[in-house]
Amino acid sequence: MTDQGPLIPRNRAIHPEPYDPGYKTSVARSPFLPLLSMESTPSEETGPRFGHTKLGALDNNLILNWTKGAAPAVGERILVHGRLLDEMSRPIPNALIEIWQANAGGRYRHKKDTYFAPLDPNFGGCGRTITDENGYYEFLTVRPGAYPWPNRANDWRPMHIHFSIFGHSFAQRLISQMYFEGDPLINHCPIAATIKDRSQLDRLVAPLDFSKSRPLDFLAYKFDIVLRGRRQTMFENKMEGM
């Protein structure tokens, strides 16, 4: 195996601050001491692959996957699609993307969610897929509702879909959230506001995309995701024994 080079060090300024008093739960869950920085090693540069996992035919269809195709979920039907790229603009193929979300009323199918918006008997709220050879992925789902959450006295989450993304390296691992173009709650959300760089927050907001919208069926939103890349120059040492 040739050495693909170490991972490009993470620019933490473009990520949220771990300690952010506006998001109360972060106060006791953020390290006080500095992180230990060093160049990546095989432990960070390698990562799990999911070729051995059997994905079901409906795994990326949240409208149908909870009922195994028997009945569709309630809500505004949408396609969420995009590309997974690295910092060097290279598509990341064969990568696992998992999502979870509230139903159209803003309620999660989780034993801990007690919001009084009702569960939809036909909606489970999670999906997964593997990117194709061009790093492209698609999910069919319903638009999640906004919901209230315990933080300050009257905080509401904007409509959002949670994304969990694997690259090919364990240190590329990322969890983020996709927001929807035009949602006025984005500017009032303490979790969105943990990202201090406005252009970075804007990059988590998916635009309406008529190029993929299917007439009389669903609207589409585009959400591209960028993971860390790897540095390779003509001056790198090659890995010993590789």
Place this chain on the structure above:
Amino acid sequence: MVQKLETLIESASQTAGPYVHIGLMPTYAGNAGYYDEEIGTTPFLDESKAKGEIVEIVGSVFDGTGWAMRDALIESWQCDAGGVFPGDKGADPAFTGHCRFAADAESGEFTLRTVKPGSYKGRGGVESAPHISLWVVARGINIGLNTRIYFEDEDNANDPLLNRIEQRPRVNTLIAKKTGDGKYRFDIRLQGEGETVFLDI
């Protein structure tokens, strides 16, 4: 004005939130049977055929008040007993190297059952002591926290990462303590006294 860089910027992290288990561990969230095959429930494809010593590591993730968090979710990644990463040539075919586990909703304790990793040589031929990489996410953690588990009963003296820790007592925060045959204890402290060394690699 200068030339424009062609590179992209990494997407910003956001907290995994309180309902992360729906997406990553549906059975834990109360949605058993959602998928035909759940990802990461064990790092074994066939435990009976896996090479090396099977170990069980038990611990908790404590917040800055000393409370064992009930909602932490952890992923592990490691090489096999021979020091080869799954996917690389010669790796143990019975082992995936990847596991997902969560703090118990009642006790706040997690258990990782896996093989004890071997050691490997990295760039420049530097040998690492056996270790497991961890990635911790939960509500209130705005960007996933990376750390490593080393083992008390291994020779950790020349490990290149451990040797970079200036305050020597902090090395102990990365070392699992042996509690029995093949059993270890590894607690993670997010903040304050005994704070775990977290990594930026």
